[in-house]
Amino acid sequence: xxxxxxxxxxxxxxxxxxxxxxxxxxxxxxxxxxxxxxxxxxxxxxxxxxxxxxxxxxxxxxxxxxxxxxxxxxxxxxxxxxxxxxxxxxxxxxxxxxxxxxxxxxxxxxxxxxxxxxxxxxxxxxxxxxxxxxxxxxxxxxxxxxxxxxxxxxxxxxxxxxxxxxxxxxxxxxxxxxxxxxxxxxxxxxxxxxxxxxxxxxxxxxxxxxxxxxxxxxxxxxxxxxxxx
Ligand code: 5RP
Numbered sequence: 001x002x003x004x005x006x007x008x009x010x011x012x013x014x015x016x017x018x019x020x021x022x023x024x025x026x027x028x029x030x031x032x033x034x035x036x037x038x039x040x041x042x043x044x045x046x047x048x049x050x051x052x053x054x055x056x057x058x059x060x061x062x063x064x065x066x067x068x069x070x071x072x073x074x075x076x077x078x079x080x081x082x083x084x085x086x087x088x089x090x091x092x093x094x095x096x097x098x099x100x101x102x103x104x105x106x107x108x109x110x111x112x113x114x115x116x117x118x119x120x121x122x123x124x125x126x127x128x129x130x131x132x133x134x135x136x137x138x139x140x141x142x143x144x145x146x147x148x149x150x151x152x153x154x155x156x157x158x159x160x161x162x163x164x165x166x167x168x169x170x171x172x173x174x175x176x177x178x179x180x181x182x183x184x185x186x187x188x189x190x191x192x193x194x195x196x197x198x199x200x201x202x203x204x205x206x207x208x209x210x211x212x213x214x215x216x217x218x219x220x221x222x223x224x225x226x227x228x229x
Contacts, residue, residue: 001217001219003121003123004030005217006121006122006217006218006219007030007031007034007119007121007217008034009217009221009222010031010034010035010119010120010121010215010216010217010222011031011032011033011034011035011036011037011038011119012034012035012038013119013215013222013224014035014038014083014117014119014215015035015038015039015042015083017081017083017117017213018039018042018048018050018081018083020048020049020050021049021050022050022051022080022081023050023051023053023071023076023078023079023080024039024050024051024052024053024079024080024081024082024083025052025053025055025079025081025082025083025084025109025110025112025113025116026039026052026053026054026055026059026063026068026082026083026084027055027059027082027083027084027085027102027106027109028055028056028058028059028084028085028100028102028105028106029084029085029099029100029102030085031085031119031120031121032059032083032084032085032119033062035083035119036059036062036063036066036068037062037066039052039063039066039068040063040065040066040067040068041066043066043067043068044066044067050068050069051069051070051071051076052068052069052070052071053070053071053072053073053076053079053082053109054070054105054109055084055102055105055106055108055109056100056102056105056106056172057172058100058102059102073108073109073112078112078114079109079112079113079114080113080114080115081113081114081115081116081117082109082110082113082115082116082117083117083119084097084106084109084110084116084117084118084119085097085100085118085119085120086118086120086124086207086211087099087124087132087205088124088125088126088129088130088131088132089118089120089124089125089126089211089214090126090127090128090129091125091126091127091128093211093214093225093227094129094188094206094207094208094209095118095129095206095207095208095210095211096129096132096134096135096205096206096207097135097205097207098134098135098137098177098205099132099135101135101137101160101169101171101172101177102171102172103135103137103203103204103205104137104171104172104173104175104202104203105172105173106207107203107207110207110210111210115212115213116210116211116212116213117211117212117213117214117215118211118213118214118215119214119215119217120214120215120216120217121216121217122216122217122218122219124216125216128184128185128186129184129185129188129206130182130183130184130185131183131184133158133179133180133181133182134179134180134182134185134191134204134205134206135160135177135178135179135180135204135205136150136157136177136178136179136180136195136201136203136204136205137171137173137175137176137177137201137202137203137204138175138176138177138178138200138201138202139175139176139200139202140174140175140176141200142199142200143159143176143178143200145200146178146198146199146200146201147159147178149198150178150180155180155182156180156181156182157178157179157180157181158178158179158181159176159177159178159179160176160177160178160179173202175202185206188206188208189208191206192204192206192208209229211227212226212227212229213225213226213227214227
């Protein structure tokens with residue numbers, strides 16, 4: 001199976017956990033695309049009654065086309081479950097997210113959810129976080145100053161640019177993303193604390209102590225891992 005087939009496998013598996021009347025956080029990314037397709041199928045074929053809370057304009061557009069009713073995070077009093085992808089998951093189930101530049105809304109939705117599930121193919125697992133560049137969303141005004149501060153601290157920052165146009169990437173909130181090429185993150189909690197306290201930083205991509213279930217796409221089928229919290 002190639003990586004896309006593994007993504008499809010976990011995307012489809014995850015919607016088996018969705019029950020009637022749930023309010024569901026819908027993540028962002030190529031794995032989530034498969035999940036939203038499978039969810040739309042259940043809504044259409046089984047009349048599944050759910051409300052989705054999306055984490056990006058991309059996911060909202062897809063969900064709308066599939067007839068999934070949507071509300072914003074401020075219009076719901078709780079979210080039962082959020083299903084999202086991840087860029088890297090460590091052996092102690094900490095995560096890096098934001099490869100799709102949706103980290104801010106993803107974190108808002110995840111932190112307002114009763115349960116969080118991540119769906120990944122097995123290439124996303126690593127013993128320690130850091131091999132995936134850590135995304136940091138920054139306000140454009142003063143972003144060069146934030147960048148220089150990161151450089152001085154040895155965090156190897158790089159502004160994210162669009163691969164085709166070479167333009168600086170803008171998030172759904174019109175901010176920039178600075179990726180930190182760290183290779184290994186020894187103390188994710190203290191790094192998260194440092195980053196979020198820098199003026200101009202809107203959010204950072206360490207998703208710590210957040211996930212309750214991980215579904216990993218493996219050659220021999222999806223592996224469901226409950227995470228103790
Ligand atoms: C978007 C994310 C995605 O969940 C993450 O990048 C995984 O994406 P994909 O499923 O395409 O590999 O954090 O901001």
